[in-house]
Amino acid sequence: MNILVTGGAGYIGSHTCVALLEAGHTVIIADNLCNSKAETIDKIKEIVNQTSNENIDNQITFYKIDVTNEEAMGAIFTNHKIDGVIHFAGLKAVGESVEKPLEYYYNNIVSTMFLAKACGKYGVKKFVFSSSATVYGDNTVPFVETMKLLPTTNPYGETKAMSERILTDVVKANPDLSVALLRYFNPVGAHTSGLIGEAPNGVPNNLMPYVTQVAKGKLKQLRVFGNDYPTEDGTGVRDYIHVVDLADGHVVALDKLESGLHIYNLGTGKGTSVLQLVKAFEEANGIEVPYEIVDRRSGDIASCYADASKANDELGWIAKRGIVEMCRDAWRFEKNYKE
Ligand code: NAD
Ligand code: UFG
DSSP: OEEEEETTTSHHHHHHHHHHHHTTOEEEEEEOOTTSOTHHHHHHHHHHHHHOSSOOGGGEEEEEOOTTOHHHHHHHHHHSOOOEEEEOOOOOOHHHHHHOHHHHHIIIIIHHHHHHHHHHHHTOOEEEEEEEGGGGOSOOSSBOTTSOOOOOSSHHHHHHHHHHHHHHHHHHHOTTOEEEEEEEOEEEOOOTTSSSOOOOSSSOOSHHHHHHHHHHTSSSOEEEEOSOSSSSSSSOEEOEEEHHHHHHHHHHHHHHOOSEEEEEEESOSOOEEHHHHHHHHHHHHTOOOOEEEEOOOTTOOSEEOBOOHHIIIIIOOOOOOOHHHHHHHHHHHHHHOOO
C-alpha cells in the first residue's frame, strides 16, 4: 500500500517508516521538520537497505511540508494514490502546550481535520491516528478502551481528546473510512542500529531521554519528581513500551483495519516506577545514574498502565521487548547521537 506518514521524520514516525518499508509498503513522508532533521530520512533508507534484497530508495518520498497547509497537502494526494494515512505530525510538549495553547490547538487539530477531509475527497480508506494514554485522565489502572474518559490536564492532552472526538464523528459521516485511534503509553528505546531514536530539542521533559543524557554526562543528575505517590516505592509508575514494538503495532493496525472506528491501547500492560527504570538502566548498561528526589511535577498522575489485551485479541499484536532492551537500545542511540 502507499502510506502517507505525517511526522515521519520524528521519533515514532521514523521507526514506523522502517517497519512499513520492511513490510513491503511504500511511504510518503510529510514533515515540516519543526522537531526533527532531514538526515533521518537517509537513516531510514540506510536501515532498510541493510536488510533488504533490493534498494528501497524509490519506495520512500519525502516532502518538507506543513500538514496544516491544505493546498500543498492536496498536491500530495493528487500526485500519489494514497491508500492509508498515519498521522503522527503534532506538537507534543505538555509544558509548552500550557504556555502556547493556540499553537497546539491549531497545529494538532487543524492537521487532523484537513487530513480527514482529504481522505474523503481523495477516497482514502484507512486512517491511523496517534493518540495517547493521556486521554484517560486520572482513571483507575489498568486503563481499558471501554473506560469513560476523564478530563485531561493540559492543552496537549485536550488536542488528543478532541482529535479522537472529531475522527469519531467523521467515521459516522463517512462509512467508507476506517479509523484506528492508537493510544500510546510511554514510548522509549530506539532501533537496534543506533541510527534513529529520540533526540529532543533542549532539556528533555521525558524520563528516558533525561536518564540517557545524565548517563552521557550532558546533564548532572536526574530529578525524580516525587516519592510519595501511592505506588510500590512512592515514585510514578508508567507503562514503558519499546518504540519498535509500537511501530509494529501501526503496521498491524493498518493491515487489519476494518470499517468503522477502532480504539486500541498500545502498551505492555506492565507498570514500572521511576526508580525501577533507573535501576534497570544502570544494570543493563553498567552505568550509574545519579538522582535526587524533588517535589512532584504538577499535572503528573501516580500510575498509568494499559490493559493491552484488546490489541492482542483483535490484531494479534503484543509488545515483545522488555525494559532491559528498552534501556540498552535507548543508550546505544544516545552514545551514537551527534547534535
Ligand atoms: P516527534 O516530535 O518526534 O515527531 C513529530 C513530527 O511531526 C516531527 O518530526 C515534527 O517535525 C512533525 N510535525 C509537527 N507539526 C507538524 C506540522 N504541522 N506539519 C508537518 N510536520 C509536523 O514526536 P513523536 O514522539 O514521534 O510523536 C508522534 C506522535 O505521537 C505525536 O502526535 C505525539 O503527540 C504522539 N504521542 C507521542 C508520545 C510520546 O511520548 N512520544 C506519547 C503519546 C502520543
Ligand atoms: N519523571 C521524573 N523526572 C524527569 C522526567 C520524568 O521523575 O525528569 C517521572 C514523571 O514524574 C513520571 C515518569 O517519570 O512519573 C514518566 O514521565 P514522562 O515525562 O517521561 O512521561 P509522562 O507519563 O508524563 O507523559 C508521556 C508523554 C505524554 C503522553 C503520556 C502518555 O510525555 O505526551 O506519556 O502516557 F501523553
